[in-house]
Amino acid sequence: MSTKSAPRASRGPLYLTLPALAVLVLVMAVPLGVIVLRSFMEPEPGLANYVWFFQTKVNITVLLRTFSIAFWVTVCCVLAAYPYAFAMSVAGPRLRLALIMCVLVPFWVSGVVRTLAWVILLQDSGVINRVLLSMGFEKVRLIRTQLGVTIGMTQVLLPFMIMPLYAVMRGIDLRLLQAARSLGAHPVKTFFQIYLPLSLPGVFAGATIVFILALGFYITPLLLGGPQSTMLSTLIQQQVLSLLNWGRGGAMGVVLLIATFGILGIASPFMRRKYQMSGGSR
Amino acid sequence: MKLNLPRLLLGLTCLLIAIWLVAPTLIIIPMSFAGKKSLVFPPQGFSLQWYENFFTNPQWFGSLIVSAKVAVMVSVVATVIGTMAAIGIERMRGRAAGIIRAVLITPMIVPGVVLAVGIYAVYLDTRLVGTWTGYVLAHTLLAIPFVVIAVGANLAVFDERLETAAASLGASRLTTFFTITLPLILPGILSGALFAFVTSFDEVIVSLFITSPQLKTLPVQIFSSMTRDADPTVAAVGSLIFLATSLIIGLGLIFGMRGRRV
Numbered sequence: 001m002s003t004k005s006a007p008r009a010s011r012g013p014l015y016l017t018l019p020a021l022a023v024l025v026l027v028m029a030v031p032l033g034v035i036v037l038r039s040f041m042e043p044e045p046g047l048a049n050y051v052w053f054f055q056t057k058v059n060i061t062v063l064l065r066t067f068s069i070a071f072w073v074t075v076c077c078v079l080a081a082y083p084y085a086f087a088m089s090v091a092g093p094r095l096r097l098a099l100i101m102c103v104l105v106p107f108w109v110s111g112v113v114r115t116l117a118w119v120i121l122l123q124d125s126g127v128i129n130r131v132l133l134s135m136g137f138e139k140v141r142l143i144r145t146q147l148g149v150t151i152g153m154t155q156v157l158l159p160f161m162i163m164p165l166y167a168v169m170r171g172i173d174l175r176l177l178q179a180a181r182s183l184g185a186h187p188v189k190t191f192f193q194i195y196l197p198l199s200l201p202g203v204f205a206g207a208t209i210v211f212i213l214a215l216g217f218y219i220t221p222l223l224l225g226g227p228q229s230t231m232l233s234t235l236i237q238q239q240v241l242s243l244l245n246w247g248r249g250g251a252m253g254v255v256l257l258i259a260t261f262g263i264l265g266i267a268s269p270f271m272r273r274k275y276q277m278s279g280g281s282r
Numbered sequence: 283m284k285l286n287l288p289r290l291l292l293g294l295t296c297l298l299i300a301i302w303l304v305a306p307t308l309i310i311i312p313m314s315f316a317g318k319k320s321l322v323f324p325p326q327g328f329s330l331q332w333y334e335n336f337f338t339n340p341q342w343f344g345s346l347i348v349s350a351k352v353a354v355m356v357s358v359v360a361t362v363i364g365t366m367a368a369i370g371i372e373r374m375r376g377r378a379a380g381i382i383r384a385v386l387i388t389p390m391i392v393p394g395v396v397l398a399v400g401i402y403a404v405y406l407d408t409r410l411v412g413t414w415t416g417y418v419l420a421h422t423l424l425a426i427p428f429v430v431i432a433v434g435a436n437l438a439v440f441d442e443r444l445e446t447a448a449a450s451l452g453a454s455r456l457t458t459f460f461t462i463t464l465p466l467i468l469p470g471i472l473s474g475a476l477f478a479f480v481t482s483f484d485e486v487i488v489s490l491f492i493t494s495p496q497l498k499t500l501p502v503q504i505f506s507s508m509t510r511d512a513d514p515t516v517a518a519v520g521s522l523i524f525l526a527t528s529l530i531i532g533l534g535l536i537f538g539m540r541g542r543r544v
Binding site for chain 2: 012013014015016017019020021023024026027028030031032033034035038080083084086087099102103104105106107108109110111112113114115116117118119120121123125126127155158159212215216218219223233236237240241246249250253256257260261264
């Protein structure tokens with residue numbers, strides 16, 4: 001496809017990327033480098049901050065809780081996104097547009113405002129609790145609990161699950177299903193043996209993005225959560241802004257960074273669309 | 283056509299999910315007309331005082347102006363830099379292209395608070411806390427991935443032989459770029475610019491760290507108002523942003539469809 005002259009392919013392109021890379025170095029690489037450096041150097045050189053992090057019970061509790069909330073948010077997102085993305089991929093053009101709109105509308109208001117909506121819905125005197133009461137159920141504590149944080153985060157992150165899943169599902173050739181059915185396969189079997197494996201790269205891609213974003217979530221857990229649902233980001237912010245302990249805050253940041261990129265590294269091979277078969281008729 | 287029960291179940295599930303996605307956004311609108319200063323739904327009474335407060339209180343309106351200015355600057359800077367990078371990557375051969383693209387997308391993945399703490403540390407040393415330069419630099423970093431992705435997607439379907447044709451007919455490289463390449467990748471550039479604007483306008487985590495009482499962006503003002511008391515002005519702001527975005531997207535859809543048909 002390419003008919004390029006050799007000189008243009010050699011030096012020109014690199015120069016074009018330099019301004020962007022310069023911003024990246026100045027505003028991301030240097031700051032992250034400072035964080036890593038401080039975690040080892042303050043208050044004195046050594047591993048003291050990391051030893052402190054892993055020996056303090058609260059930190060471990062919060063670390064495990066962060067992973068557990070991210071895990072449940074991811075599970076909820078997969079369960080909700082799968083049927084939705086499937087419907088998007090088989091719907092007619094008008095219905096598909098409507099379904100896409102519903103995914104995009106939450107992005108139309110500021111992220112902080114969206115969290116406000118959840119505060120209104122989840123608070124003790126909020127809509128959900130009043131509906132529960134009127135139906136004869138007992139009041140459920142939602143705000144300042146892990147359940148409330150999970151509900152809010154799932155809604156915020158759901159679009160990041162639906163879009164990659166939809167992108168993969170629309171590439172799946174539905175004639176494969178018809179073929180399996182016509183050869184006598186049960187619909188359930190057709191789904192598990194044909195459709196699910198074909199859609200797995202989308203599930204992996206979406207789940208990885210959602211999990212990684214959930215690990216680093218800050219605003220939603222802060223506004224919807226309480227002391228019993230603190231996540232790692234809040235702890236980092238407290239160390240740095242309230243306690244002015246850059247070393248410890250830095251060590252926590254490094255732990256979160258390693259967790260994020262570690263998971264990305266482990267998951268990325270599974271995200272490739274190696275199963276994709278159809279010639280892209282749609 | 284097929285068994286009706288599975289379809290019905292699927293439809294019902296999707297309807298519930300759609301409501302769950304959209305309802306929390308829409309609940310903001312009635313809240314913004316609340317008569318009393320409380321955030322209990324459904325609101326009691328009716329008043330426009332929260333809209334009035336937003337437009338007359340310098341804390342609120344000032345932060346809107348700051349956010350709008352920063353976002354415009356960011357969308358210009360990030361779009362230029364990001365478009366250059368996307369073109370560079372597209373013309374690169376081999377593994378370098380993949381590596382540079384992956385590197386340029388990392389700002390989306392780095393946990394917000396870790397990045398914010400790092401930027402705060404550097405800004406304290408360079409006196410960039412609470413400055414225009416500080417906001418624009420940080421938001422540009424976060425906007426670059428969106429521009430690179432949007433323009434890159436457009437370049438991927440761009441037929442390079444058109445450039446070769448123009449060059450073989452004697453056009454200089456600059457002429458080729460402005461008369462052939464640029465018009466064809468303009469949709470990608472425009473959507474990249476829109477993403478960059480929204481990214482900056484909505485950014486809150488880094489802004490919370492590098493803010494100052496004198497120079498505050500709108501999300502920071504919303505956040506501090508929410509943590510202070512139950513002020514329906516936040517709902518009024520949310521409704522206004524919703525209205526503005528709906529208008530922009532509606533116009534975009536109309537123009538986008540027209541463009542595709544022609």
